[in-house]
Amino acid sequence: MVDDYLRQYGLVAILGIVAVIVPTSMLMLSWAASKVKIRPQKPSDVKSEVYECGMQTIGGKWGQFNFRFYLYALLFIIFDVGVVFIYPWAVKFNQLGLFALIAMMVFILILMLGWVYAWRKQDLEWR
Amino acid sequence: MNCSIGPDSLFHDNVLYRHIYNAIGEFIPSSLCWLDHIISGFLIILILVNGVLLGAALYVWLERRVLGRMQNRLGPNRWGPFGLLQPIADLVKLLTKEDLVPQGADRIAFLMVPIVVVFPLIAGLAVVPIARNTFLADLNIGVLYLVAITGLSTLGIFMAGWSSGNRYAMFGAMRGVAMLISYEIPTVLSMVGIVLLAGSMSLVDVVNAQHLPFIVVQPLGILVFLLGISAELNRTPFDIVEAESELVAGYHTEYSGIKFALVQMAEFGGVVAASAVASTLFLGGWSGPFLSGQLGALWFLMKLGFFVFLFIWIRATFPRLRIDQIMAFAWKFLFPLSLINIFATTLQVYWLRDDTGALSRGDLGLMAAINIPLALVTS
Numbered sequence: 179m180v181d182d183y184l185r186q187y188g189l190v191a192i193l194g195i196v197a198v199i200v201p202t203s204m205l206m207l208s209w210a211a212s213k214v215k216i217r218p219q220k221p222s223d224v225k226s227e228v229y230e231c232g233m234q235t236i237g238g239k240w241g242q243f244n245f246r247f248y249l250y251a252l253l254f255i256i257f258d259v260g261v262v263f264i265y266p267w268a269v270k271f272n273q274l275g276l277f278a279l280i281a282m283m284v285f286i287l288i289l290m291l292g293w294v295y296a297w298r299k300q301d302l303e304w305r
Numbered sequence: 306m307n308c309s310i311g312p313d314s315l316f317h318d319n320v321l322y323r324h325i326y327n328a329i330g331e332f333i334p335s336s337l338c339w340l341d342h343i344i345s346g347f348l349i350i351l352i353l354v355n356g357v358l359l360g361a362a363l364y365v366w367l368e369r370r371v372l373g374r375m376q377n378r379l380g381p382n383r384w385g386p387f388g389l390l391q392p393i394a395d396l397v398k399l400l401t402k403e404d405l406v407p408q409g410a411d412r413i414a415f416l417m418v419p420i421v422v423v424f425p426l427i428a429g430l431a432v433v434p435i436a437r438n439t440f441l442a443d444l445n446i447g448v449l450y451l452v453a454i455t456g457l458s459t460l461g462i463f464m465a466g467w468s469s470g471n472r473y474a475m476f477g478a479m480r481g482v483a484m485l486i487s488y489e490i491p492t493v494l495s496m497v498g499i500v501l502l503a504g505s506m507s508l509v510d511v512v513n514a515q516h517l518p519f520i521v522v523q524p525l526g527i528l529v530f531l532l533g534i535s536a537e538l539n540r541t542p543f544d545i546v547e548a549e550s551e552l553v554a555g556y557h558t559e560y561s562g563i564k565f566a567l568v569q570m571a572e573f574g575g576v577v578a579a580s581a582v583a584s585t586l587f588l589g590g591w592s593g594p595f596l597s598g599q600l601g602a603l604w605f606l607m608k609l610g611f612f613v614f615l616f617i618w619i620r621a622t623f624p625r626l627r628i629d630q631i632m633a634f635a636w637k638f639l640f641p642l643s644l645i646n647i648f649a650t651t652l653q654v655y656w657l658r659d660d661t662g663a664l665s666r667g668d669l670g671l672m673a674a675i676n677i678p679l680a681l682v683t684s
Contacts, residue, residue: 216401217402
């Protein structure tokens with residue numbers, strides 16, 4: 179029954195709520211412990227400095243970053259979208275015929291072409 | 306008239322749920338049956354959540370002990386028998402430590418990180434079957450659900466690095482995101498082979514389809530999956546996210562007190578959760594000889610223990626890789642390997658399936674005979 183199936187999502191939702199409550203309650207417990215003086219809470223300027231091996235931090239928190247990270251993010255988007263298309267096909271494949279086989283082979287081949295192109299352009303090297 | 310589950314209901318297959326529901330249903334009027342659903346669901350969730358939290362604590366102890374033994378030292382052995390109570394002592398210690406927030410921090414994001422990293426660890430367990438007909442929910446998108454939920458941990462790591470206002474944390478987080486998204490693709494692709502063989506994304510169906518454990522049928526799949534998942538969990542050969550010798554502690558440099566405890570718990574608990582998923586997908590979950598029915602949970606725990614030990618063993622054996630090596634490994638080795646796996650599995654499923662699309666034990670054996678030499682040749 180559809181109704182029962184949707185009820186399962188209700189259970190998953192309850193688990194999701196519990197998964198948020200568990201860490202939150204531990205944070206609350208720690209906060210309560212500071213209120214009843216089990217846990218010290220005396221922040222000072224020296225303590226709340228950013229950790230840098232005993233040195234004063236020079237410059238802001240924004241360092242410069244390698245451009246590589248951006249290219250990897252682009253590659254990830256391209257291939258991840260491809261993967262999303264493979265999944266529904268994989269579920270129903272054992273009832274599908276030759277056409278589905280060839281269609282997906284062509285699709286993966288195109289993905290592979292893109293991958294080879296990225297490799298040839300040296301986008302996979304970390305420079 | 307009280308609440309009870311009829312034989313035509315979907316919940317009738319879920320034995321644990323049905324028993325709890327019917328037992329509570331005796332005391333609840335039929336107009337409040339939705340309350341019965343919530344209570345019985347909550348009781349199963351209680352078992353699951355306590356199981357994974359206890360498992361994470363036990364795993365911390367096991368890792369420190371086994372790692373100690375492998376490095377020819379003792380490991381924690383003072384508090385409780387064999388040092389078993391050590392995780393509890395650690396938790397109490399961290400709970401009573403001062404909880405500092407650095408000056409330049411984005412306070413709200415900083416506070417949210419422990420919640421975001423613990424959430425996928427607990428929520429991912431919703432679809433994992435523990436024993437025959439014993440699970441929380443049998444979603445027909447199980448594998449996809451797992452992929453989606455575990456993707457959240459990447460977000461948690463980046464939030465931690467960005468909100469700390471610390472350069473070490475930021476570097477760790479940037480590296481981490483680059484690595485995690487690179488390894489996500491081969492990991493997800495390696496699970497396509499499983500979906501192809503089982504013909505369903507529901508983990509219950511995956512276990513039922515394993516007349517032969519998929520670890521033999523999909524040797525390439527398990528190789529890619531294990532390597533990918535240990536990168537997703539920041540385990541040692543791939544732990545550039547928190548490389549102690551370069552980045553202090555990586556993305557959680559600025560975390561102290563209970564927040565640090567939660568971040569660490571998410572990391573160690575992640576290993577337990579990943580082992581549970583791996584044993585369900587590749588080793589047949591609760592199915593096994595001698596122990597039938599609900600006792601299959603013991604098989605499940607044994608297989609989980611096997612994977613947990615494997616993860617500790619890998620950590621003790623391999624040194625850390627450089628970031629260029631790690632990225633090259635993901636894109637130039639694991640990605641083509643997972644595509645080869647899909648190619649091979651697709652062709653085999655196409656030739657060997659019967660009219661209804663099912664695969665028998667003999668078919669799976671033949672596939673194993675083809676795939677094991679293939680794995681040896683290609684990798």
